[in-house]
Amino acid sequence: MASLPLPAPPVSASPLRQLTLQAAAAILVLSLAWPYYGLKAEALPWWETSLVIGGVAGLLATLTRQPWWWRVMHAAFVPLGWVVSQLAIDPGWFLLAFFLLLLVYRGAVTEQVPLYLTNRATVAALAQLLADRPPSAFLDLGAGLGSTVVPLARSLPGWSFAGVENAPLTWLAGRLRSLGQGNLAWRWGDLWHADLAGYGVVYAFLSPAPMAALWDKVRAEMRPGTLFISNSFAVPDAAPGRVVEIPGTPPRRLYLYEIAAG
């Protein structure tokens, strides 16, 4: 583990921004294609039109300097939509898939926090950090499938662990994984309602979106001398006491904030 200087926080792409980009590409292409084919009294060639819309959306995403995966998604979205529409699948299946996804990815819709998991190397680094402190209580805010607290609870029996999660299927998976682990309390609930006062270490692996508000909550509730750790997402405008780099693919960073008095 190595200490690093503070890097710039990741830039978030808002859903509204992405939707606007797609709409702009579609409106631009259709506003030219519709009159063109209308004047020629020909039917609009939807497949070719969808490809052009995808191309324009990909270009706009490139011009607005979006990460490569957004460019690919923008370029593929409308052409794939057209292909799927040709499969004539009953719309009920899409509704079912939507609700199933919501049971897992609720946080992506309500908080801009999807499910992705703390990897083993990061859990090992956390275990090392905890082992260097006197045993106390550890809370994972948005605990996912328990990928952090389940192995930590097994390897550090002197500590007590808790995880709070509010996506139903994710919570259920974590509940099953945590069965029989006496020093781990697996809770259903909203992380914003968790009382942080009783914990020596609070851990979060969320997204850039909630970090400023979460920092306000941390400072209001955590006691002096305790530790807040954020995986990958730094608190805006607050310098961490230490940054721990975890090598791997992708590499991760743990931002450590000791809570000071006052």
Ligand SMILES: C[S@@+](CC[C@H](N)C(=O)[O-])C[C@H]1O[C@@H](n2cnc3c(N)ncnc32)[C@H](O)[C@@H]1O
């Ligand atoms: C990036 S995952 C991290 C999972 C886990 N902490 C780990 O490190 O493997 C973030 C989790 O936070 C959950 N989440 C998002 N908003 C939440 C909220 N308001 N209350 C509780 N959990 C939330 C999501 O459902 C998701 O499982």
